[in-house]
Amino acid sequence: MDFLIVNKRMVTALAVMVLSLLSAACANFPSREPPFWIFPDMKKQDKVKYESESPFFADRRGSRRPVAHTVAQETYSPDVAYSTGIDAAGTYVARNPEPIDRALLERGQAKFNVYCSPCHDRAGSGRGVVPAKSNWIPGNLHDERIVGFVDGELFHVVTNGRRSMPSYRFQIPEKDRWAIVAYIRVLQRAWLGKLADVPPDVQTRLR
Numbered sequence: 001m002d003f004l005i006v007n008k009r010m011v012t013a014l015a016v017m018v019l020s021l022l023s024a025a026c027a028n029f030p031s032r033e034p035p036f037w038i039f040p041d042m043k044k045q046d047k048v049k050y051e052s053e054s055p056f057f058a059d060r061r062g063s064r065r066p067v068a069h070t071v072a073q074e075t076y077s078p079d080v081a082y083s084t085g086i087d088a089a090g091t092y093v094a095r096n097p098e099p100i101d102r103a104l105l106e107r108g109q110a111k112f113n114v115y116c117s118p119c120h121d122r123a124g125s126g127r128g129v130v131p132a133k134s135n136w137i138p139g140n141l142h143d144e145r146i147v148g149f150v151d152g153e154l155f156h157v158v159t160n161g162r163r164s165m166p167s168y169r170f171q172i173p174e175k176d177r178w179a180i181v182a183y184i185r186v187l188q189r190a191w192l193g194k195l196a197d198v199p200p201d202v203q204t205r206l207r
Contacts, residue, residue: 048062049062050062050063081152083174085153085156092149092150092151092153092156094150096151096185098175098178100182105183107176108176108179108182108186111172111179111180115172119165124140124141124184124191125140125141125191126140151181151185158177
């Protein structure tokens with residue numbers, strides 16, 4: 001009987017020691033001693049950190065340059081004119097390559113209202129909520145200078161930005177950028193339109 005009691009005490013003491021070790025391994029306090037890893041949980045990984053030394057390469061540099069002539073899959077586009085608004089000759093694409101239909105214009109309107117209207121307002125006059133609270137004055141999309149842009153230049157500006165306007169190439173997909181260009185043309189046509197542009201059967205109602 002005494003033997004069983006002693007054994008129970010030994011088992012209890014051993015269990016307490018194991019639990020103490022486990023709790024010490026999970027403790028969150030500063031220490032100069034190396035951690036005692038029970039479950040690494042990917043906290044310690046065999047990897048090369050940026051700008052660190054690596055004996056694997058002859059120049060001992062861990063950071064490697066990309067393979068020559070490689071392009072990231074996310075940024076690759078076989079149609080350069082479509083993705084940049086500039087053709088092989090180095091000039092802006094004259095006309096929108098997307099077929100202009102109601103679906104495209106509605107898509108362009110939705111994206112314009114999200115990304116462009118905060119500065120240019122929903123009519124494109126440049127009186128959005130952002131310039132109302134700052135000294136920055138966005139361009140009026142109905143100015144003669146901007147109306148004279150070909151579609152490729154408008155696309156290029158949306159893609160890369162211009163002057164104080166930032167780039168939207170990462171926020172807006174290519175197709176949606178062309179849709180925005182198409183919708184800008186709708187806004188310009190509506191803003192600068194004349195009564196003669198309206199079908200005759202509608203003119204009578206407007207008068």
